[in-house]
Amino acid sequence: FDVVLRTGDAADSRLMTRIVGTFHHRLVASPAYLDCRGIPIKPADLAHHACLRHRYPTTGKLEAWPLRQDRMAGTIEPPATVVASALEPLISMAEAGLGIVSLPDFVLYEHLRTGHLVPVLSDHTEHSGVFRLLWPSSPYLSPKLRVFIEFMTANLFPPK
Known part of the structure; x- marks a missing residue:
């Protein structure tokens, strides 16, 4: 997989993660x-x-x-x-x-x-819980994945 959107804790330490929003x-x-x-x-x-x-x-x-x-x-x-x-x-x-x-x-x-x-x-x-993006850890993040993560972070849960 390239990236997944999940709720809850990120238990697998082999994955990189970024919180993109919260829910209740x-x-x-x-x-x-x-x-x-x-x-x-x-x-x-x-x-x-x-x-x-x-x-x-x-x-x-x-x-x-x-x-x-x-x-x-x-x-x-x-x-x-x-x-x-x-x-x-x-x-x-x-x-x-x-x-x-x-x-x-x-x-x-x-x-x-x-x-x-x-x-x-x-x-x-x-x-309250969190939505987070998870992706495989790698020393090099592809430009395509970096842009996708930044886009999701900015747009999935826009400020109200």
């Missing part, structure tokens, strides 16, 4: 779902909601939701009403009014803009 997880649901089931006010309220969860296909573990809790309340593990190993079915189910989902903001922009999905528990979520 958001909890969202359709207005129809919230009209029917009510709006959760605090993370503990999720126990009474349908939660659409993502399972990592490589490990089989459920992705943690980015819930910030009071020190006294402990950790909230939302129920897993429906589980999927891809984001697209979770988005479709949330838009269809089947529950609340935690997704990265970069897949939500259009859904939030159109109002098909709305944020919930925004004051109780905290998560």
Whole structure:
């Protein structure tokens, strides 16, 4: 490969890396779902909601939701009403009014803009991650690769 765009940490020290942007997880649901089931006010309220969860296909573990809790309340593990190993079915189910989902903001922009999905528990979520470019380490970076990396760094996540 010449270069890849990935999220998360760069664990392979044989690769060169450059961070090109950040993302955040958001909890969202359709207005129809919230009209029917009510709006959760605090993370503990999720126990009474349908939660659409993502399972990592490589490990089989459920992705943690980015819930910030009071020190006294402990950790909230939302129920897993429906589980999927891809984001697209979770988005479709949330838009269809089947529950609340935690997704990265970069897949939500259009859904939030159109109002098909709305944020919930925004004051109780905290998560940030990074996008990074990775490429094989070499003493000589080809001009083509250098230009591509500079272009992606400048344009993939432009300042708002």
